[in-house]
Amino acid sequence: MGILVVLAGCGYEFGSTVKPGAARGLHLAVPVFHNDTFEPILDKRVTEFVRRQFLQADGLTLVNDVGASPFVIKGRIRGYGLQILSFRQGFVNEQRVNLLVEVTFEDTAARTVLWKESYRTSAEFFQTTDLATNRARQDRATEEACQAMAEHIVSRVLETYPR
Numbered sequence: 001m002g003i004l005v006v007l008a009g010c011g012y013e014f015g016s017t018v019k020p021g022a023a024r025g026l027h028l029a030v031p032v033f034h035n036d037t038f039e040p041i042l043d044k045r046v047t048e049f050v051r052r053q054f055l056q057a058d059g060l061t062l063v064n065d066v067g068a069s070p071f072v073i074k075g076r077i078r079g080y081g082l083q084i085l086s087f088r089q090g091f092v093n094e095q096r097v098n099l100l101v102e103v104t105f106e107d108t109a110a111r112t113v114l115w116k117e118s119y120r121t122s123a124e125f126f127q128t129t130d131l132a133t134n135r136a137r138q139d140r141a142t143e144e145a146c147q148a149m150a151e152h153i154v155s156r157v158l159e160t161y162p163r
Contacts, residue, residue: 024059026161029066033075033101039142042077046101046146050075053150057158066108073157074104078118082138085124097141098122103153105160115160121148 030051035043050073054060063069079100086094099121105114123144125137 029069
């Protein structure tokens with residue numbers, strides 16, 4: 001007598017709804033985001049993470065000249081801040097980097113805004129007694145927040161890219 005075991009999947013899928021090749025034929029410009037904060041070079045960091053994330057999209061071409069691109073992503077960094085999460089023996093133990101970016105996806109050929117959204121991301125880091133180490137950890141948390149931001153933006157563009 002044999003025993004037959006059948007396993008059925010639940011149907012849930014993790015990740016975005018973007019299909020492979022969703023960016024095929026998309027030519028897009030990503031100019032440097034505007035930085036409305038006092039955090040230095042944040043505009044270049046966020047823009048670089050967004051561009052890198054777009055370069056991972058199969059079939060997408062990044063265009064340097066905004067005027068020559070049929071589509072453009074424009075961004076404005078509206079907020080950057082630190083939030084204290086915990087204390088230890090009277091000193092700050094853990095902090096959170098908060099990042100707020102406003103993004104616009106435009107069809108430059110039709111001169112229309114396809115969508116405009118705000119994205120908020122964050123990342124945590126632990127403090128030490130060394131200031132240089134703390135700044136390095138804050139920078140790493142900022143990069144994590146930038147990466148999460150880039151993933152959200154690219155996913156949204158690929159889900160709404162008009163073919």
